[in-house]
Amino acid sequence: MSIFSLASKITFEPANFLSMLKYMGLGMLVIFIIISIIILATVLINKIFSPKKKKDENQ
């Protein structure tokens, strides 16, 4: 096993960083959208299924 075979797949192409920026932006956007939907759904189920307060029978 030569030192070159140890690093057979390695290349250094800084330009590739820029080509991934769209995935960075899109990925974070999609995560925030999904999490926002989950937050809304959670608020909704909290409201629908919240424990009902017992009314004071004296009133």
Place this chain on the structure above:
Amino acid sequence: MDILYKNLSEFTWQQVVMIAIGFLLIYLAIAKEMEPSLLLPMGFGTLLVNIPHSDALVGPIKELYEAGIANELFPLLLFIGIGAMIDFGPLLTNPKLMLFGAAAQFGIFFTLAMARMFFPELDAASIAIIGAADGPTSIAVATTLGSGYIGAITVAAYSYMALVPIIQPPVIKLLTTKKERLIRMPYEQKNVSKLTRIMFPIIITVVVSAIVPQATALIGFLMFGNLIRECGVLDSLSETAQKVLANLITIFLGISVAFNMTAQQFIKIDTLIILGLGLIAFVVDTAGGVLFAKFLNLFSKKKINPMIGAAGISAFPMSGRIVHKMGLKEDPQNFLLMHSIGVNVSGQIASVIAGGIILNFFG
């Protein structure tokens, strides 16, 4: 007498290095208690597969790998156990905390861009998911994308998860002022109904799967485990999932990951770069959560202690506890635990979603 030294003479220096790495993993697991349930089987497996002509490599370990990792079964089964362990109560009390879980996934996408400078697209995507700070997700995504670096990715993911107490505090301190770290966040105890707890895993599964179908198995198994916990009629199954199932799968997962820890696959400069990128992922994840909290504070009347953003990294429950401890260190009366654990479990959900998004982009 040949039999005594024939096989010994066939050791290569790379195999000797790998055996040393195996010893190191076992040492870290036992002496330093770093993720022992996984690092110990991995360390021992590393010994088994790096003996010249080892029958373990071509026999049981290969079979276990094919049966449980190549088809993603072990990570998914482990998710049932993890789901059964998680209490989403703090999150259900304050759902807005989930935003921090989303922000703390930034490290994944930043590392994707960094890794792409060195590696082909699919390998870069697999390496980026180390930032999920969640071993099963890392293994499942790397396997689906067919990365040849599963061994290095798994070692990085689990090692850095164990090193969260060392990695996160300096990053948090660097990005926050003492005044910010002293911000108190009173916890309002709210009752969460049983029905809400039951509906939550079901709705999360439907919402996430409908938008990112590539995450269906990951989120589905996680939430299935949680449903077993919360339904109230399967206590025995819940206990089994949390303990017996999780432990059993962890043993098999650890030892079969070692299939990718042979000298030929692991002793590469690539491995060092992957370890470096994994560290970047954890640091940027932490920074992402903290900076997002600081950003929200610009508009919010009720100030948020930005340290809780760091708990969005997943690495449950360690990260949440670290933030809590840091809060207590600054002010012994500042109890951030419920908030930080809420953020922490949201990080678990967000990291699975991030895994699904990566699979959607590159799978």
